[in-house]
Amino acid sequence: MSRSNSSTREPTTLDISSVLFFLLAAGVVGAGAAVVTLRNIIHCAVAMMICFGSLAGMYALLGAPIVAAAQVLIYLGAISVLILFAIMLTQAGDANLPAPFHRQVPIAVVVALAIIGLVGWAVVQTDWGLAAEAASAGVDAIATAIFTTYALPFEIISMLLLVAIIGAIFLARRPEEDERAS
Amino acid sequence: MGIEGYLIVSTLLFGIGAFGFMARRNAILMLISIELMFNAVNLSLVAFNAFLPPDENAGAVFALMIMAVAAAEVTVGLALVIAIIRTRQTAEVDQYSDLKG
Numbered sequence: 001m002s003r004s005n006s007s008t009r010e011p012t013t014l015d016i017s018s019v020l021f022f023l024l025a026a027g028v029v030g031a032g033a034a035v036v037t038l039r040n041i042i043h044c045a046v047a048m049m050i051c052f053g054s055l056a057g058m059y060a061l062l063g064a065p066i067v068a069a070a071q072v073l074i075y076l077g078a079i080s081v082l083i084l085f086a087i088m089l090t091q092a093g094d095a096n097l098p099a100p101f102h103r104q105v106p107i108a109v110v111v112a113l114a115i116i117g118l119v120g121w122a123v124v125q126t127d128w129g130l131a132a133e134a135a136s137a138g139v140d141a142i143a144t145a146i147f148t149t150y151a152l153p154f155e156i157i158s159m160l161l162l163v164a165i166i167g168a169i170f171l172a173r174r175p176e177e178d179e180r181a182s
Numbered sequence: 183m184g185i186e187g188y189l190i191v192s193t194l195l196f197g198i199g200a201f202g203f204m205a206r207r208n209a210i211l212m213l214i215s216i217e218l219m220f221n222a223v224n225l226s227l228v229a230f231n232a233f234l235p236p237d238e239n240a241g242a243v244f245a246l247m248i249m250a251v252a253a254a255e256v257t258v259g260l261a262l263v264i265a266i267i268r269t270r271q272t273a274e275v276d277q278y279s280d281l282k283g
Binding site for chain 2: 021025028029032033035036041044045048051052055058059062063064066067070071074075078079082083086087089090091101102104105107108109111112113115116119120123124128136137141142144145146149150153154157160161163164165167168171172
């Protein structure tokens with residue numbers, strides 16, 4: 001919640017989109033930090049869903065409603081449920097609770113802070129010099145772009161999804177067939 | 183809110199995801215961390231699309247395509263992880279040391 005204090009350095013009045021931005025930013029960063037630090041992996045998955053939901057709100061705030069809808073459908077609806085199923089299929093009891101981290105946590109902290117510091121410094125230093133307000137990306141424009149300019153990548157992605165489905169079925173079925181063959 | 187705020191949030195989320203990928207021992211948690219990094223990149227793409235509008239909304243289209251590729255990646259990744267956990271009876275990546283010389 002200390003994030004909302006930093007908005008007061010802006011001389012402009014606090015409008016509703018800024019308030020929403022800071023709430024959603026706190027949700028994204030806080031839930032993201034919870035994902036990588038919580039001990040119980042189910043709690044991590046739930047924090048991940050909160051993080052994805054806050055990101056959907058950010059996309060809506062950025063004037064990209066179709067991306068927000070896809071975020072809710074794909075990440076909140078599909079990937080989160082898939083990950084929850086995988087956790088429930090694989091976690092036997094509380095076997096993972098005692099030690100969630102590797103020994104090389106200090107190195108990981110240093111590398112992550114280096115990434116954040118370097119990219120954040122570049123972001124702050126750059127003079128963007130562009131529109132202060134977000135422009136809306138309408139559904140019509142995005143749909144036209146997908147099915148005209150980006151039609152070939154769209155078709156390639158449909159092939160990729162087909163290959164991924166077949167691969168996942170093959171990987172998931174193999175142990176059962178081995179048992180049957182033996 | 184300008185573009186800097188969104189890019190800072192994206193940077194923080196990417197750093198968190200990178201830390202989780204390097205520090206956590208659970209294989210599924212590593213996949214979740216990869217998803218966090220995907221989402222960070224998506225946020226920066228959509229922010230650039232909103233504040234620096236290119237022709238034909240390239241940023242938003244890229245974000246949608248990254249979501250599709252991420253869905254394919256997590257499908258195969260989770261299937262692999264489940265297959266490994268079935269054979270090794272553990273989700274700890276420290277235990278997967280068969281190839282260690």
